Amino acid sequence: MAKEIPPIDVRYRRHSAAVRVMHWINAIAMLALLMSGLQIFNAHPALYWGASSYTGAGPIFSPGPFPGWITLPGTQWLSMGRRWHLFFAWVLVLNGAAYVAYSIASRHLARDLWPTRRELSGIGRSVADHLRLAHPAGEAARRYNVLQKMSYLAVIFGLVPFLVLMGLGLSPSLDTLVPGWVDWFGGRQSVRTLHFAAGALLVAFVAVHVFEVIVTGAWNNLRSMITGTYRVPRGDER
Amino acid sequence: MNRRRSFLIRGLSGLGTLFLAGCDRLSHTAWFPPILDSAESLTYRAQRLVTSRRSMAREYTEADLSPRFRSNGTAFPQDEEYLALAQGGFADWRLRVGGLVEHPLALSLDELRAMPSRTQITRHDCVEGWSAIGKWTGVPLSQVLQRAHPSPRARYVVLRCADPMEGTEESRYYESVDLEDAYHPQTILAYELNGRALPIPNGAPLRLRVERQLGYKMAKYLMSIELVEDFSHIRGGRGGYWEDQGYEWYAGI
Numbered sequence: 001m002a003k004e005i006p007p008i009d010v011r012y013r014r015h016s017a018a019v020r021v022m023h024w025i026n027a028i029a030m031l032a033l034l035m036s037g038l039q040i041f042n043a044h045p046a047l048y049w050g051a052s053s054y055t056g057a058g059p060i061f062s063p064g065p066f067p068g069w070i071t072l073p074g075t076q077w078l079s080m081g082r083r084w085h086l087f088f089a090w091v092l093v094l095n096g097a098a099y100v101a102y103s104i105a106s107r108h109l110a111r112d113l114w115p116t117r118r119e120l121s122g123i124g125r126s127v128a129d130h131l132r133l134a135h136p137a138g139e140a141a142r143r144y145n146v147l148q149k150m151s152y153l154a155v156i157f158g159l160v161p162f163l164v165l166m167g168l169g170l171s172p173s174l175d176t177l178v179p180g181w182v183d184w185f186g187g188r189q190s191v192r193t194l195h196f197a198a199g200a201l202l203v204a205f206v207a208v209h210v211f212e213v214i215v216t217g218a219w220n221n222l223r224s225m226i227t228g229t230y231r232v233p234r235g236d237e238r
Numbered sequence: 239m240n241r242r243r244s245f246l247i248r249g250l251s252g253l254g255t256l257f258l259a260g261c262d263r264l265s266h267t268a269w270f271p272p273i274l275d276s277a278e279s280l281t282y283r284a285q286r287l288v289t290s291r292r293s294m295a296r297e298y299t300e301a302d303l304s305p306r307f308r309s310n311g312t313a314f315p316q317d318e319e320y321l322a323l324a325q326g327g328f329a330d331w332r333l334r335v336g337g338l339v340e341h342p343l344a345l346s347l348d349e350l351r352a353m354p355s356r357t358q359i360t361r362h363d364c365v366e367g368w369s370a371i372g373k374w375t376g377v378p379l380s381q382v383l384q385r386a387h388p389s390p391r392a393r394y395v396v397l398r399c400a401d402p403m404e405g406t407e408e409s410r411y412y413e414s415v416d417l418e419d420a421y422h423p424q425t426i427l428a429y430e431l432n433g434r435a436l437p438i439p440n441g442a443p444l445r446l447r448v449e450r451q452l453g454y455k456m457a458k459y460l461m462s463i464e465l466v467e468d469f470s471h472i473r474g475g476r477g478g479y480w481e482d483q484g485y486e487w488y489a490g491i
Binding site for chain 1: 257258261273276278288289296302304305307361366368369370450452484485486489
């Protein structure tokens with residue numbers, strides 16, 4: 001007979017208050033940026049490659065306008081869409097910079113996000129586990145798994161900075177900062193296309209993120225990002 | 239536990255719905271858009287801080303020219319005075335320069351053409367998202383300002399145009415730029431596009447080029463320019479036709 005385990009769950013503080021606040025500021029900013037970005041896109045719903053839109057070659061992608069329920073504002077209103085977008089762009093960048101500074105100073109980055117050598121060698125297994133939706137339980141669930149760490153790092157230090165940079169490349173004033181820098185990415189219309197593509201990738205990341213949040217315990221995960229408390233069921237401990 | 243959970247989930251989905259509906263409603267309030275507008279002065283200051291006064295917009299080669307330079311906004315001003323001037327080949331047209339200047343001017347097209355000129359192949363970025371490349375020739379605005387001799391109180395250049403946007407006299411297009419952009423070497427009053435006299439759809443006889451800002455700053459069908467200390471008393475008070483409709487005065491982004 002197995003020893004009786006008292007039905008007491010292990011609860012611990014998973015996310016610091018600072019991370020929780022910055023996570024939700026970021027979520028609001030990204031949602032506002034996505035929806036106002038689609039509003040701006042609708043003013044000229046076609047994407048090009050090169051410096052200019054009128055080269056004789058035509059657009060490389062013209063999906064037509066996005067429906068009103070996903071744009072901000074919900075009707076065609078470019079100037080208001082720009083005001084939302086250019087405001088929340090500052091929110092995203094300042095909040096993101098604060099997050100990176102905090103993560104380095106508090107060792108959140110080194111402790112929770114940076115994968116160890118051993119974790120990296122087990123990446124193949126982590127991929128297989130994810131595909132089978134077999135998620136770490138017990139003590140192992142207290143840490144981010146290696147695939148999770150790698151995707152967070154790729155988004156924080158790769159995708160979002162690239163998305164912001166491509167947004168800055170659309171500014172005719174910042175275009176003059178370093179002569180020709182916008183052309184390193186193919187020219188202004190290419191930068192607009194890349195800004196859109198990076199936004200689409202970020203939407204894909206958030207979709208997977210939300211999916212994983214749901215299948216690994218929606219309530220537990222959500223609570224840990226609101227109150228900070230994460231519960232590991234006692235019977236799960238291994 | 240379960241009650242707490244359903245309360246939280248209901249709370250969150252409620253927040254989601256509120257966010258979507260709320261954002262739309264917020265856009266229509268009097269108090270919220272000014273909060274969004276705080277980003278504009280932040281952007282203006284940040285961009286002016288990192289770019290030098292003389293930072294130059296990228297210039298292209300003839301090979302990059304758009305086959306036909308797109309006309310946007312007004313393509314043919316519906317205005318009797320303008321039509322009469324156009325019929326006369328703009329021989330009777332004069333650019334009036336006034337406001338806070340020591341020497342008010344009235345310059346004909348020939349006089350402008352006789353002044354030092356600059357030719358530049360630049361990219362025009364519309365606020366809608368598209369870009370086109372054209373070759374512009376014109377007189378640097380700084381040359382005109384030097385002749386008019388602005389008073390030290392002058393801070394902005396207001397440009398008034400011939401084209402009524404909503405059919406009325408009071409809806410004529412206008413724009414304004416600060417003196418930093420006004421004296422920038424690439425800021426010109428263009429009378430030629432792609433080596434030919436500026437066509438009417440692109441702003442004949444004279445239009446502004448401010449290459450470090452978006453297209454709506456580059457007023458077409460210029461009739462007069464005025465130096466002012468501030469523009470809050472002019473029309474909607476936001477410094478331009480589209481600005482009065484809610485667009486940013488600083489269109490460097």
